[in-house]
Structure formats: structure tokens, C-alpha cells
Amino acid sequence: MSERQFIDSLDFANNKRELRGQVALVEMPRLQDVLASPDASLQQDSNEGVGYILRGLQDENGKPMLSIKLDGVLELRCQRCLGGLVYPLKLVSQLFLAHRDDWDESYIEDGEAETILADQRLDVFALLEEEILLGLPFAPRHPAGACQVVAGGYLAEEGGRMQENPFAILSELKK
Ligand SMILES: [Zn+2]
Known part of the structure; x- marks a missing residue:
């Protein structure tokens, strides 16, 4: 089991620190709800969980940011059909850090990146879990x-419906 990591997020960003490693799926309790087999074979085969690289940086205006890269298979x-669905997780996201006091329009208007509150003891695994879930x-x-046959036939809808799923399009855009 990997050891939980905590960072002082502003210090981490302003000093351009970097943290990399693996977070075991069992360390992310909220993620368990969406996994087909939280503790089963996949995890043992890959023997790790999700690889991460967390970097601190500043944008061109000197605003502190965190950059997160995740790579794994869920x-x-x-x-x-409720069957298991292999999902390659490749995610890159950037977050602005804001003090509670500076939490103002300028952060919200940046649009492209999310903003989180600066935290002197930021739980890295909880942050990674949140990003994965989002x-x-x-x-x-x-x-x-491609769905598994279930008793009584396919549960599948007709194929055309898939393309119209707005969430599928959204998740494409996010990449
Ligand atoms: Zn299916």
C-alpha cells in the first residue's frame, strides 16, 4: 500500500516541486463505486494502480498552479450490461491555486483551468482521486x-443512440 502524501500546495507550486509515483486503487475509496472489480485481477496484474506526476508551476502572470498527469488502466x-469495461486512463489537468482571500472573479474568468483553494496540507491522493472522478x-x-449477452438476450440499445450521448462528446473535448 502506498503511503499517503501531503504537500503545502503554494510552496509546492512556487518552488516548482515535483512528485511522481503510483497510487493504489484502494487508496481512492470514492473511486471504488465506479470500478467493476476494485480489488480484482487488473490491479494485481499491473501491480500498482495509477501512475501520477504532480508538478508545481506558475502561469505567465505568476499565478501558482498544479499540473497533474495520470496514467493507468481502470x-x-x-x-x-454491467460487465467490466477496460478504460485506459490518460489524464492531464491544470489547476490554479487561490488563497481564500483572493478568491475572486479573475480566477473564475480564467475558464480553461479549474481553481482549488491553496492548502498547507493538501492530500495528494484525494486530489488525484477527484481528478480521476471528474x-x-x-x-x-x-x-x-459489444455488450455481454445476458439472460434473455441483449440489454443493448440500438447502436445509433451511442453517437448522440452528449457526455461522450464532452469527455472527448476534455482531452
Ligand atoms: Zn456492456
Whole structure:
């Protein structure tokens, strides 16, 4: 089991620190709800969980930021047939850090990146978990026709519906 990491987020950003490693899936309790097999084979095969690189940086205006890179494989549950669905997780995101006092419009208007409150004891794994959850598809499904057969036939909807799923498009844009 990996040891939980805590950082002083502003110090981390302003000194351009970097942290990299693996976070075991068991360290991310809220993620368990969306995984098909939280403690099963996939995790043991890859023997780790999700690889991460957390970097501190400043944008061109000197605003402190965190950059997060995640790389791993999750097994989600298909929302149509409830079978396991292998989901390659590749995620890059950037977050602004703001003091509670400076929390103002300028941060919100930046639009591109999210903002989180600066924290002297930021729980790194909780942050990674949050980013993973935000990046996952809302209703993951196998491609049309690829669902497992269940008793009584396919649960699948007709294939055309898939393309119209607005969440699928959103998650594409996010990349
Ligand atoms: Zn399915």
C-alpha cells in the first residue's frame, strides 16, 4: 500500500516541486463505486494502480498552479450490461491555486483551468482521486454491439443512440 502524501500546495507550486509515483486503487475509496472489480485481477496484474506526476508551476502572470498527469488502466462497469469495461486512463489537468482571500472573479474568468483553494496540507491522493472522478465518462458503455449477452438476450440499445450521448462528446473535448 502506498503511503499517503501531503504537500503545502503554494510552496509546492512556487518552488516548482515535483512528485511522481503510483497510487493504489484502494487508496481512492470514492473511486471504488465506479470500478467493476476494485480489488480484482487488473490491479494485481499491473501491480500498482495509477501512475501520477504532480508538478508545481506558475502561469505567465505568476499565478501558482498544479499540473497533474495520470496514467493507468481502470476497469469500469458498463452501464448497459454491467460487465467490466477496460478504460485506459490518460489524464492531464491544470489547476490554479487561490488563497481564500483572493478568491475572486479573475480566477473564475480564467475558464480553461479549474481553481482549488491553496492548502498547507493538501492530500495528494484525494486530489488525484477527484481528478480521476471528474475525468471519467458519466455513463461508460461498451461500443454498440459489444455488450455481454445476458439472460434473455441483449440489454443493448440500438447502436445509433451511442453517437448522440452528449457526455461522450464532452469527455472527448476534455482531452
Ligand atoms: Zn456492456
